[in-house]
Amino acid sequence: MSKPLSVAAVETLLFRYPVPVPVSSAIGTMTSRPMLLVRIEDTEGAQGWGEIWCNFPIVGAEHRAHLVKSVFEPLLVGQALDAPAKHFERLTRLTRQQIVQTGEPGPFAQCIAGIDQALTDLAARRRHQPLWRFLGGKSATLQAYASALGPEDPGPSAQEHWERGFRHFKLKVGLGRERDLRNLAELRAALPAQAGIMLDANQAWLAPEAVEMIHALAAFKLTWVEEPISAEAPLSEWSAVAAQCAVPLAAGENLRGRDRYDEAIHSKAFGFIQPDIGKWGGFTGGLEVGRNAVAAGLAFCPHWLGGGIGLLASMHLLAAAGGNGYAEIDANPNPLREAASLPPMVNGCCALPETPGLGLDPADTLVPSLDEYRIR
Template structure:
């Protein structure tokens, strides 16, 4: 098995001309609910890196929580990272990822904000990889050494209310796999699973995401109740900061494979999670930690350990496309997570991901991630969405 960095297409160095960050927020009529909080709008923090030749690459920073978080992460880019990058010669994005992480490590600790710093660096890294692929004239999946642009996807973000109607709609649109949010009370969770399993039938894939809802004793009581639904995985049943020994205890007794990774940051932490064998599915979020540079090593370690890599993602279309290209490049039996909830900042930017055939999407051969965000059009759609939501309310 070749290392990904051994088969990646080589591209010459570039010089960063400017780094810009763009905060977008789109009102929504129906809030997105998790076991720990609710999103009343959909944010997206887009990062653009333009080289001295005028070529631009795009990335996205995870910014769902807290509600004020998008503007804060954007400020980290504009006030800390952009001055470091402007005029910088970039031989390879992995070097910049390493250098930015090391240069801001003490500042992140001093401010108590390693998460926001890591997320901001991840968005910059995604933009640099997109830029690298565009300079090569290749789709990102091919630049990274992938052999096919065709990947499976699943419908995610199914809320405890309205999930049946949404699943029926997604079935019509070609989806073959689904993930329900749980952690809203055992009776409610089980009833929702019964309904969804009846709708999708016995053979389509169904997963659940608890969003860190339970302590170990509670999880041990609940997981046997999930067994009858033939679930592909149970995602984040425990808090992400619980000892790996607790995850191992749960995995040993759970009839459902465990999944996690969106809230793991750092190679050492991922290595420990993989080595624990508690997780059957590893889910790094490239817009939350690591970008492509950090996640490539995690993915390789996951696959060497015979575990499944599934990219986690719940944001706008730029980060979703980057996640799709990363999955296509690295292969394996994972699926792309596509949020089912209304979000114009996803649907206006996700290009070919709107078309599924038998649960799969094809990314195409356009350079980079395949789309060029039009910020003027996006802001106009946001104004229209705001007017529509105000009218409903």
Template structure:
């Protein structure tokens, strides 16, 4: 097999100010950031990836420079056609660097974006969608759900999501003592073919989460996501699962293959949600997805960022072969909407047949929002 080496790497950071901030139980997003990464090989074939940048508020530019200045030199000249090997090697070579500065998250996120770009490059070189490179029998149509709906504004948020073609909705909770009554009100308004999920964003202690669950017991809720801290420990999560009649979900704040394996084996969560831009990229998340499906659990990719990561998440779900849904944030975000994300019709999305992620270049409409651009190339 012929070897093609990485010859050029670019990173781009963007920020879009918001007139209406996006609120969660742990913080407020006053702008929408994104970091996109482009990798090109010595034959001119390229691929795009996305690096998580939602938190902290100053994180986008930091991650763009981290990927470019600290990690990219380790990648130049390496084999572009073996993403899994590159993922393992970059993780190994940057471990001490991440330990030195205590920034395991940013390093993992940057490597995740690099990995996705390499997979996009390979699918583009083969002339097929990423999902078919991963699984020749991948689906072309996937179910989706509307995410990021503030439970305090749920009536209007769900109505708008319905208009956009959604049949499943996820409310953010964890704000105050009226969470349960708001949820009950929205359950009553659901159609017969509609579903409702909840996300507390790690808002509660074990006792607080158990109290909330007791208030909504018997309600038609598909899952409750991250009711307690992701690192609360297996024993605490198991205690919560034992008192919950609603399936629990999580995974966006889990990193590492061994940690996901332990999570799957524990069977505490019914829905497991790795984020392609936070850890693993395509290499790690697809392996987790296959393990989840094989275990009889449900893989639902987490994502709340720009258009490239959303497209990668869609391709991963389509390739997984499981019954999960794609998370689609319904809050305004030009860094997502500028890309050719397929339309949502009757709660489903039909994916494109273009090569890779079907992204040729960054849309020019994003230029006013760019806050950083840098590139590094191999000397000829």
């Protein structure tokens, strides 16, 4: 009788692309784009891959890489490769005290999310199934939008992405009333009338200002306004803003834990729920949130603004959950994303491949092509 499969190795690979034009938002400015991958290998040499969210602060990627090495690798190597969900719960439980002691729930959750992606990818590859089908999805086709446009000259970028097949576009706002209105007017003028436009304020406003700004911006026929107020504001405050605005609200990238998502889904404050597969939950938590959101009549739109592995994982998550949501695809140049060879957009939609797992072998393709950007 052969020995059960177990985890043989856990490795992080860190890349950083120094952007020629910094990416600005109400949160701050990104002068480089990081990508922190986690690779898990089993005792027969099969591999699974995930990506850990690490955009802020600038040294956040290195910190999370050290956390994986010092905290999570010892908890994983030698463990039996059973259901990824069991490891998600186990790692969450075993690091509870360290999370409290360090006051770092975010970085720990992000590491667990990337590890969960890698374990799920490995399981799907062993079943010779694409992730979306392995997780119970019915269709490989999904909608997507071009994200993170602006705040400088959003029109030309939007036109370029329209030509590439996108039909929905998200603009960064929260940078001042006049600038926001000017950018939105430019974006709407640059696109055909049927184009969908979303806005992301990155928590820039207090509730009264949010209501005022959404009223001012609503004339541009918006699909949603994302994070107009603090993600930590009470749900009663979110509900009060939603009740005063005709434009649906979107949020979720900065929530953690099943209870927070359940409360958000049932609060009636949101039309769109947006967990980030690299921030909390991985596939295990994200799929549960997605299915709950769809069952409640909301659109499930996973958040992603990182490298190509996390983007592919996010797209598989959306396809597995179903519903009428959108995948988020960053519109800014980034070879760490582009190296993943994403499926082409056709009239606002794309179709994931039938190849096992994420749909590519990062060790053979993505990692070698990005050697100039690898820093550890």
